[in-house]
Structure formats: C-alpha cells, structure tokens
Amino acid sequence: xxxxxxxxxxxxxxxxxxxxxxxxxxxxxxxxxxxxxxxxxxxxxxxxxxxxxxxxxxxxxxxxxxxxxxxxxxxxxxxxxxxxxxxxxxxxxxxxxxxxxxxxxxxxxxxxxxxxxxxxxxxxxxxxxxxxxxxxx
Numbered sequence: 001x002x003x004x005x006x007x008x009x010x011x012x013x014x015x016x017x018x019x020x021x022x023x024x025x026x027x028x029x030x031x032x033x034x035x036x037x038x039x040x041x042x043x044x045x046x047x048x049x050x051x052x053x054x055x056x057x058x059x060x061x062x063x064x065x066x067x068x069x070x071x072x073x074x075x076x077x078x079x080x081x082x083x084x085x086x087x088x089x090x091x092x093x094x095x096x097x098x099x100x101x102x103x104x105x106x107x108x109x110x111x112x113x114x115x116x117x118x119x120x121x122x123x124x125x126x127x128x129x130x131x132x133x134x135x136x137x
Contacts, residue, residue, distance in 0.1 A: 013037040045124065046075045046091070052120040053093065056113035061105065069099035070137075077128070088128040098137040107134060 005014045005026070012028035013035060025038025034040075039047065050073045061068055078090040093114075097106055110132055114121045121130060 008037070009035070011035060042077070042079070042086075042088070045088070045120075046077050049091070049118070049120045049124060050075050050093070052118040053110070053113045056117045057095070057106070057109045060109035060112055061101075064105055064109075066101055066105055067099055068097055068101060070096075071098070072096040088124060091124060091128045091130045093130065093132040094135065095132060096135045096137065101136060103134070103136050106136065110134065 002019050003016055005016045007013070008015050008025075011033050014026045015038075016024045016026055024044070026041060026044065027036060027038040028034030029040060030036060054071065054073055058068065058071060073096070074094040076092045076094075077088045079086040080089050095106070095110055114130060114132065124130060
C-alpha cells in the first residue's frame, strides 16, 4: 500500500493519493495555521473506521440477502484531554439502517465487523473503547 502526500499551499494543506489515483484533502486546525481545506488526520482515522465497518456490515448483510434501503453511520470520537499525543479514548459508532430488516441480523453483522473483520477497529481498540448503537428506520 503506497500513499503519497503533495503539499498544496504554504501552510498545512496536502492532497493525499493512493496507487489508484484517488485523492483526499488533508489540512490542520486553524488554531495552528490550517485553513480547513481538508479533513484533519484524526478525523480521517474515524472516517476510515466508518468506511471499514460499513463495507463489512453491508457485505455480510448482502450475503444474507438482507435488503437495505439506506445505510448511514455517525461516529463520535473523544480524545485524551491535554495529552500529547492525544489518542482516542472513547469512540461511539451509531449505525442507522433503513428498510424492512431483521434487527438481529444487522446487530450480528455489526459485531462481526467490529470484533473480527474491521482492521481499523482492531487497530483503534488498542487505545480506545469502541461502543456502538443501532437505529433501524
């Protein structure tokens, strides 16, 4: 896996790209001179967690022939206050699933993702307590 970062201004704005040419903008907080021209690195970690788990859950549900009309995730991460580095200590993932789904199948898919398949969750759980909830609409 190769990721490249190219600086885009004289501050902290970078364009990151992977080997396939997909791009993500990264920037620092305005408090240290960033300009909000991209996601912050710690936000990208939470986005990676959401993406990883979403792919897992939807893949598991698809194999079980569970029809999902819509799928969203909201993630709230709390970092260690006043610590350097300030690691995540608590992360809560709210899964929002729309459709006539069997709630127990969705819950099982979430548990499988977070406990077994999602590499990002397995990485972050070393320093953060990861919890989750499910809203079925």
